[in-house]
Amino acid sequence: MKTINVENLSKAYDQKEVLKGISFSVDKGEVFGLLGANGAGKTTTIECVLGTRVADQGKISVLEKDPRKERKLLFKHVGVQFQEGSYQDKIKVNELCEETSSFYTNPQDYKVLLKQFGLEEKISSMVKELSGGQRQRLFIVLALLPNPEVLFLDELTTGLDTQARRFVWESIKKLKEAGMSIFLTSHFMDEVEILCDQIGILKEGRFIYYGSVKDAIKESPYETLEDAYLWYINKEDNDIENF
Numbered sequence: 309m310k311t312i313n314v315e316n317l318s319k320a321y322d323q324k325e326v327l328k329g330i331s332f333s334v335d336k337g338e339v340f341g342l343l344g345a346n347g348a349g350k351t352t353t354i355e356c357v358l359g360t361r362v363a364d365q366g367k368i369s370v371l372e373k374d375p376r377k378e379r380k381l382l383f384k385h386v387g388v389q390f391q392e393g394s395y396q397d398k399i400k401v402n403e404l405c406e407e408t409s410s411f412y413t414n415p416q417d418y419k420v421l422l423k424q425f426g427l428e429e430k431i432s433s434m435v436k437e438l439s440g441g442q443r444q445r446l447f448i449v450l451a452l453l454p455n456p457e458v459l460f461l462d463e464l465t466t467g468l469d470t471q472a473r474r475f476v477w478e479s480i481k482k483l484k485e486a487g488m489s490i491f492l493t494s495h496f497m498d499e500v501e502i503l504c505d506q507i508g509i510l511k512e513g514r515f516i517y518y519g520s521v522k523d524a525i526k527e528s529p530y531e532t533l534e535d536a537y538l539w540y541i542n543k544e545d546n547d548i549e550n551f
Contacts, residue, residue, distance in 0.1 A: 309372070311336050311458055311489035312357065317366035319352050326352050328513040329365070334458075334506070339480070339490040341500045341521075343537065344510035350493050353510070354460060357491070358388065371457060384412060387456035389447045389464075395435055401446060402431045405453070412454045421449040424479065426472075440467035445476065452483075459483065461492040465499060477502055497534035509540050516540050 312334040319327040327349045334340040342350050355361035357368055359375030359382070368375055373382045395404055405418035422428050425445040430438060438446065444467045451459060464480070465473040473496075480503055484490060494500050500507060501521055509517040509524075517524055517540045521533060528536035 341504035341507040348510040387451035389451035501533040
């Protein structure tokens, strides 16, 4: 079963094409990484897939549902973590978790999740008092509250130190092993190389590479994804200059 399936997705703003007919799919238990520089179209892609933005063209399904027509039903099975969050100025961690849990029929126990992500001692703290890394981990906890089948992670480990990043990576691996499908964006190629099965590299609204992490490295002159990524990003410009 294709957990996420996107065919010929296009989107333009003020006649400027942001996405130019991209297609990809994510299987059950697979981690897909959407890569690209800022402004490449990553956020627009996520918004269209989630149904929060209307695509100009294309067919999108998540868990075999139309995210525009069945968004309310779909969001009971989808978790979303964004890099930035806006919450009440004076709210405690436990209050935010309880408030978020109330949106779902069978939410996970937030106390268990807070412990899993090393936040159990912050349960009564104000969200605004958390460090950047602690807030990032909290946002992941909130995304997991609905016990989702699909998890969207935007810049997963931004603001985390090395030890915390590895801790989160191990947690994501366990979710994958349990059969969860994960869609993530990241600027950290070591993270992508460790976590992702398939990747798509966006440049100016289209894929310049789509396939497995292993093949992305194999088809480049390099041995790490970071070097391969830079090669793909610059290859097209170099080809034009050498034409």
